[in-house]
Amino acid sequence: PLALCAALLHDLGHGPFSHSFEKIFNTDHEAFTQAIITEDTEVNEVLSRVSETFPQEVADVINKTHDNKLIISMISSQIDADRMDYLQRDAYFTGVTYGSFDMERILRLMRPSKDEVLIKESGMHAVENFIMSRYQMYWQIYFHPVSRGGEVLLNNCLKRAKQLYNEGYQFKMYPQDFVPFFEGTMTIEQYVELDEAVVLYYLKKWINEDDAILSDLSHRFINRDLFKYIPFDGSIITISELQELFEAGGINPDYYFVSEAFSDLPYDYDRPGSNRKPIHLLRSNGSITEISHQSMVINSITGINREDHKLYYPKELILNIDNLEIKGAIINLLNELN
Numbered sequence: 001p002l003a004l005c006a007a008l009l010h011d012l013g014h015g016p017f018s019h020s021f022e023k024i025f026n027t028d029h030e031a032f033t034q035a036i037i038t039e040d041t042e043v044n045e046v047l048s049r050v051s052e053t054f055p056q057e058v059a060d061v062i063n064k065t066h067d068n069k070l071i072i073s074m075i076s077s078q079i080d081a082d083r084m085d086y087l088q089r090d091a092y093f094t095g096v097t098y099g100s101f102d103m104e105r106i107l108r109l110m111r112p113s114k115d116e117v118l119i120k121e122s123g124m125h126a127v128e129n130f131i132m133s134r135y136q137m138y139w140q141i142y143f144h145p146v147s148r149g150g151e152v153l154l155n156n157c158l159k160r161a162k163q164l165y166n167e168g169y170q171f172k173m174y175p176q177d178f179v180p181f182f183e184g185t186m187t188i189e190q191y192v193e194l195d196e197a198v199v200l201y202y203l204k205k206w207i208n209e210d211d212a213i214l215s216d217l218s219h220r221f222i223n224r225d226l227f228k229y230i231p232f233d234g235s236i237i238t239i240s241e242l243q244e245l246f247e248a249g250g251i252n253p254d255y256y257f258v259s260e261a262f263s264d265l266p267y268d269y270d271r272p273g274s275n276r277k278p279i280h281l282l283r284s285n286g287s288i289t290e291i292s293h294q295s296m297v298i299n300s301i302t303g304i305n306r307e308d309h310k311l312y313y314p315k316e317l318i319l320n321i322d323n324l325e326i327k328g329a330i331i332n333l334l335n336e337l338n
Contacts, residue, residue: 001050003071006061007081009043012036016196020151024158025181027191034059035188069115077116077277078267079106079130087130087137098136101129111282118282121294127279128297135266135301143262145310149226152312156255157203157217164211173205213255227258227312230338234261234309238333245330246313249321256314263307267298311337 013032015021022029036043037059047055060066061075074081084103091099109123119127141147161175165182177198180186206218220226232238243253251257268276269290279291292302313334321327 002054002057002061002068003074005047005054005058006071006075009033009037009058010062010075010082012043013191015191016194016199017151017154020154021158024155024162026184027181027186030063032188032191033062036192037062039188041188070112070117073116073277077279079117079119079127079279083134084130087133090137090141091133094141096137096141098140099133101133102126103130106130113282113288116277116280118280118288119291121281121283124281124291124295127291128295131267131298131301135264138264138266139306143264143308145229146226148260148262148310149229149312150221150224152227152258152260153217153221156258157206157214157221158199160211160214160217160255161202161206164214169211171206172209173202175202178202213252217255227256228315229310229312230334232259232309232311232337234259238337239311242311242330242333245326245333249318249323249326249330251314251317251321256317258312260310260312261307263305265303265305266301267292268303 010033011029013029013034013036015025015027015029015032018029021027035041037047038044038055044055047058057066061068061071064072064076066072076082084106087099087101088103091097105126106119106123109120109126111118111120158178161178162182164171165175165179175182177190177194180190181194200222203218203222206214207222209215209218239259243257246253246257265276267279269278269292280288281291281294282288292299311334318327318330318334321330
């Protein structure tokens with residue numbers, strides 16, 4: 001039951017909208033997962049029926065400190081239960097085929113060793129498909145500029161609400177459920193009660209707020225009126241110049257000008273500076289080899305970190321700037337980047 005419980009509970013501490021929520025409120029889903037499992041909760045009570053030490057054992061597997069390295073590799077590795085689950089589930093709910101791979105074959109060809117799960121050499125191509133499926137899901141779904149654009153709006157809505165709360169703004173819809181998060185005093189119970197439905201309820205209500213920024217951002221998020229985006233090279237000088245121009249044009253750059261950088265490492269091998277455990281193949285002669293030594297496909301992407309940069313901004317607000325000189329300077333800079 002240890003591996004099963006760790007697999008089912010390892011993401012228990014995620015807040016609403018997952019990682020977006022963590023950025024704004026500086027929460028740590030891993031720390032909350034540990035707390036939900038080991039402290040006085042219903043989950044802890046159920047796990048304790050196995051044994052008094054079982055909740056801590058589950059937490060140790062998730063935290064990668066348990067003595068059983070084999071179970072840890074099943075829960076957290078470059079080919080683990082978590083990735084196999086979310087790739088296929090997310091592909092299904094987004095209606096794409098990128099996340100498809102032959103999970104049954106991979107599971108059938110897994111072989112336990114002392115410290116990790118090995119894959120029989122005959123399953124190499126199924127693993128290639130799995131690695132490439134993950135790569136495609138990240139760049140076509142998770143990092144898609146529209147997906148990121150929605151996250152940008154959500155982040156800025158919550159950031160604005162927090163700023164207004166700290167300034168003593170009189171909300172029409174007082175953010176009672178957010179106060180513990182604004183103040184950093186949330187309990188486990190308050191944390192788990194704040195879900196996506198609650199957040200969306202507040203965002204709908206905040207459309208009617210007197211604060212123009214919170215109202216506008218909430219309206220944009222609820223109605224999917226996303227910012228325009230363009231690629232850029234990550235130049236800090238250009239960002240700084242645009243921020244100054246936005247401010248001069250009456251557009252608050254803290255909420256209406258966002259520089260996004262994201263990256264992904266599809267696969268990595270065991271090397272200095274890497275915290276990833278490589279995937280090993282079990283060959284027919286009984287020897288073990290790291291998969292990138294056998295697979296040309298995986299070798300071609302091993303250790304290569306792909307990065308992308310986007311700028312997000314509301315085009316219509318720029319076009320509404322009265323000062324023609326400032327408006328022209330902003331448009332020219334954006335056109336140069338694009």
